Amino acid sequence: MFVIRNKKIFIIISIVLVALSIFSICFFGLNAGIDFKGGALTEVTYKDARPTQEELNPILESLGFGSMLLQPAGDSDYIVKSRELNDIEHKQLLNALSQDGKNLLEEKNFSSIGPSVGKELTRKAIVAIILVSLGIIIFIAFAFRKVSKPVSSWKYGFIAIVSLLHDVIIPVGIFALLSHFLGIEMDTLFVVAVLTILGLSVSDTIVIFDRIRENIRGQAMINKINFPETVGKSLQQSFVRSICTSLTVILVLLALFFFGPYSTKYFALVLAFGMFFGTYSSIFLASPLLVVVEGWQKKKSKK
Amino acid sequence: MALIILILGVAVAFFVFKSEPKFNKNYEQAPSFLKSFPFRLGLDLSGGSHLIYKADVSQVPAGQVSDSMNSLRDVIERRINLFGVSEPVVQVQEGSFVSGGDEKLIVDLPGVTDVEKATAMIGQTPLLEFKIEAPEDAPRELIVNEKGEATIDMSKQYVSTELTGRYLKKAVLEFDQTTGEPIVGLQFDDTGSKLFAEITKNNVGKVVAIYLDGSPISTPVVREEITGGQAQISGTFTATEAKQLVGRLNSGALPVPITLLSKQTIGATLGDNALYAGMKAAIIGFLFVALFLILWYRLPGLVAVISLCVYIVIILSLFKLLPVTLTAAGIAGFIISIGIAVDANVLIFERVKEELRSGRTIADSISAGFSRAWFSIRDSNISSIITAIILFWFGTSLIKGFALTLGMGVLVSMLSAITISRIFLYGVSFIGEGKVARFLFSSGISK
Numbered sequence: 001m002f003v004i005r006n007k008k009i010f011i012i013i014s015i016v017l018v019a020l021s022i023f024s025i026c027f028f029g030l031n032a033g034i035d036f037k038g039g040a041l042t043e044v045t046y047k048d049a050r051p052t053q054e055e056l057n058p059i060l061e062s063l064g065f066g067s068m069l070l071q072p073a074g075d076s077d078y079i080v081k082s083r084e085l086n087d088i089e090h091k092q093l094l095n096a097l098s099q100d101g102k103n104l105l106e107e108k109n110f111s112s113i114g115p116s117v118g119k120e121l122t123r124k125a126i127v128a129i130i131l132v133s134l135g136i137i138i139f140i141a142f143a144f145r146k147v148s149k150p151v152s153s154w155k156y157g158f159i160a161i162v163s164l165l166h167d168v169i170i171p172v173g174i175f176a177l178l179s180h181f182l183g184i185e186m187d188t189l190f191v192v193a194v195l196t197i198l199g200l201s202v203s204d205t206i207v208i209f210d211r212i213r214e215n216i217r218g219q220a221m222i223n224k225i226n227f228p229e230t231v232g233k234s235l236q237q238s239f240v241r242s243i244c245t246s247l248t249v250i251l252v253l254l255a256l257f258f259f260g261p262y263s264t265k266y267f268a269l270v271l272a273f274g275m276f277f278g279t280y281s282s283i284f285l286a287s288p289l290l291v292v293v294e295g296w297q298k299k300k301s302k303k
Numbered sequence: 304m305a306l307i308i309l310i311l312g313v314a315v316a317f318f319v320f321k322s323e324p325k326f327n328k329n330y331e332q333a334p335s336f337l338k339s340f341p342f343r344l345g346l347d348l349s350g351g352s353h354l355i356y357k358a359d360v361s362q363v364p365a366g367q368v369s370d371s372m373n374s375l376r377d378v379i380e381r382r383i384n385l386f387g388v389s390e391p392v393v394q395v396q397e398g399s400f401v402s403g404g405d406e407k408l409i410v411d412l413p414g415v416t417d418v419e420k421a422t423a424m425i426g427q428t429p430l431l432e433f434k435i436e437a438p439e440d441a442p443r444e445l446i447v448n449e450k451g452e453a454t455i456d457m458s459k460q461y462v463s464t465e466l467t468g469r470y471l472k473k474a475v476l477e478f479d480q481t482t483g484e485p486i487v488g489l490q491f492d493d494t495g496s497k498l499f500a501e502i503t504k505n506n507v508g509k510v511v512a513i514y515l516d517g518s519p520i521s522t523p524v525v526r527e528e529i530t531g532g533q534a535q536i537s538g539t540f541t542a543t544e545a546k547q548l549v550g551r552l553n554s555g556a557l558p559v560p561i562t563l564l565s566k567q568t569i570g571a572t573l574g575d576n577a578l579y580a581g582m583k584a585a586i587i588g589f590l591f592v593a594l595f596l597i598l599w600y601r602l603p604g605l606v607a608v609i610s611l612c613v614y615i616v617i618i619l620s621l622f623k624l625l626p627v628t629l630t631a632a633g634i635a636g637f638i639i640s641i642g643i644a645v646d647a648n649v650l651i652f653e654r655v656k657e658e659l660r661s662g663r664t665i666a667d668s669i670s671a672g673f674s675r676a677w678f679s680i681r682d683s684n685i686s687s688i689i690t691a692i693i694l695f696w697f698g699t700s701l702i703k704g705f706a707l708t709l710g711m712g713v714l715v716s717m718l719s720a721i722t723i724s725r726i727f728l729y730g731v732s733f734i735g736e737g738k739v740a741r742f743l744f745s746s747g748i749s750k
Contacts, residue, residue, distance in 0.1 A: 038565075043573075087419045110418060111567035116405065117355055121699070128697045135689040143682055189632060192694060192702050196639075196709070199690030203683035207650070210679050241653040244599065248592045248649070249642030255588030256638050261577035263347065264635040271639070 007288030021173020033185030038115035047104040163281040167201040171273035189267040201278025246279040345630030350571035351413040356561040432514040434461035470495025474552035485545035496532025504528040581634035607648040614719040633704035640712020647720030
């Protein structure tokens with residue numbers, strides 16, 4: 001199997017991708033949305049002509065609500081991002097946007113989120129990430145409790161977790177890049193996407209490891225196993241399935257990205273990247289790593 | 304057997320489409336597109352307001368927090384119902400380590416897009432107070448108005464008692480037997496009855512003023528001690544006013560003060576667009592998957608598509624029957640579950656193909672394929688289920704919708720793959736062992 005023969009190249013590719021993603025996260029940062037830091041978002045659509053940003057900006061400034069961001073959306077919409085607004089301020093803003101009622105508009109969407117709600121959400125997100133990771137680690141430990149030779153079960157689990165990190169870090173890195181250049185904000189759904197990647201991508205790795213386990217068991221003489229060959233054979237048997245299943249999920253996610261509602265657009269994109277790298281890592285990272293680890297073990301025992 | 308399932312599937316699909324009016328009160332007014340899909344829609348799809356209040360429970364003893372939060376929820380629910388919002392959802396979110404310790408109340412108002420009006424109708428507190436005459440020696444203050452007329456400041460003439468609307472059990476609308484005037488009858492709870500008895504006992508021959516929202520509405524003179532805990536307000540109001548007052552009194556005062564933390568309004572057009580886009584994405588996504596399955600897996604692929612249809616019908620009817628409130632994220636979860644549902648089928652088909660290559664007959668290959676694929680199917684879905692459960696546990700309503708549809712999707716798809724696909728595959732395996740049959744059961748670009 002060429003993947004096993006060229007394992008070093010693929011492992012290096014993964015390391016480079018992860019490094020780039022970490023760099024992207026650190027350098028660009030994740031643009032936290034109002035879900036997390038609190039604030040208000042007002043989206044209006046104009047019935048007739050939409051005024052230009054130059055016309056509206058001075059009016060908005062005169063409201064004195066601090067810094068506000070006026071973003072055009074679609075052909076006739078504006079999205080205004082500001083600090084949290086109370087009822088009176090909200091009315092003043094709408095009035096300002098409609099240029100004192102002269103320009104008819106309809107409010108499509110308004111959210112004002114207090115900073116304490118944002119803090120709560122951040123805390124919840126962190127707890128959820130920790131719990132999901134723990135749950136999956138426990139599951140992996142359970143799934144591989146019976147495999148011991150020639151690579152002990154905790155090593156399977158460890159490698160599965162390494163490839164899991166790889167699957168999460170790369171989409172987050174891509175998202176950081178996108179959020180820097182396209183101004184996409186990190187919202188609740190982004191956290192959900194990351195957690196879903198955790199759940200989905202590990203399954204691919206587990207299915208392939210399952211296969212390896214089965215093939216090891218099938219061999220009579222446990223000491224004569226050619227481990228790299230067994231892994232290669234297992235990969236050969238399961239890579240079509242891996243690619244097919246993630247392809248179907250990616251297909252529906254792309255449909256969701258291109259045709260779905262705006263609110264879940266980037267959610268679908270992050271998930272699609274997650275699926276892609278989840279499958280990639282189970283074939284091109286987790287299995288080669290397993291062979292590498294087995295190689296180390298052999299060297300050790302020979303000494 | 305396969306036929307029976309197919310027929311059942313069609314019947315369920317028929318139910319999904321035809322059973323709609325029962326679930327949707329606005330069936331007649333709904334646009335034609337919605338008519339065929341009136342699932343219970345979340346606020347982000349139907350339009351409406353989502354409000355989060357923080358309840359200040361610092362004055363409430365620790366043991367009674369959950370009681371007072373529940374009565375807060377009831378009061379708010381009653382107030383909203385007075386204004387005729389259809390299917391409002393009022394939920395208590397208990398403070399915990401995760402949520403930062405604040406007790407919160409979450410209010411969803413479908414169809415209410417005017418957030419100011421919504422907050423106003425929730426915040427409206429009828430304040431009912433019972434006041435007694437101030438002692439004779441208390442200073443009387445005069446108010447001089449613009450015209451130079453002096454009046455006694457009424458607010459200083461009466462002093463507050465402990466008895467307020469808090470101790471009210473219920474209010475009823477009655478009519479005076481002799482004059483036919485509307486009267487508001489009050490029934491106090493135990494504490495209220497005691498307080499009222501005490502007040503009337505100490506004030507025989509004096510006025511006990513009933514204040515509503517800070518102004519006196521009735522100033523009856525006490526004739527004797529009243530122990531039954533019943534009182535009447537006979538002001539000069541019309542029947543409608545009296546009825547409104549009864550409604551407001553029954554909805555009661557808030558047991559704990561609340562402050563608005565966050566508000567969200569989604570306009571109806573935005574919701575409609577999101578719903579339409581979600582349906583479109585679901586259909587297109589399904590078509591992609593179906594095309595891929597048939598091209599790659601041929602006959603088993605077609606079987607998978609049919610069992611996928613059955614899966615979709617089952618899950619949609621579950622959404623209706625439970626019912627599951629669909630949000631944009633929920634639809635996303637459902638769409639992803641279509642992709643995942645294929646996974647189990649693919650696992651099985653790949654195994655069947657291997658068995659075929661090893662020279663078995665088609666029927667043997669199918670049964671071996673199923674039994675060997677089951678463990679992989681189970682293992683590969685468990686991690687998704689773990690994620691879905693944790694997300695459901697911790698999520699806000701938005702996340703819950705996603706976790707629920709995804710989790711249900713994974714579970715149902717597992718079951719549908721191992722039962723429905725199997726039955727269908729056996730159903731079509733009668734085509735025999737000829738070359739054509741073997742071609743149809745193979746897949747991919749291999750011969």
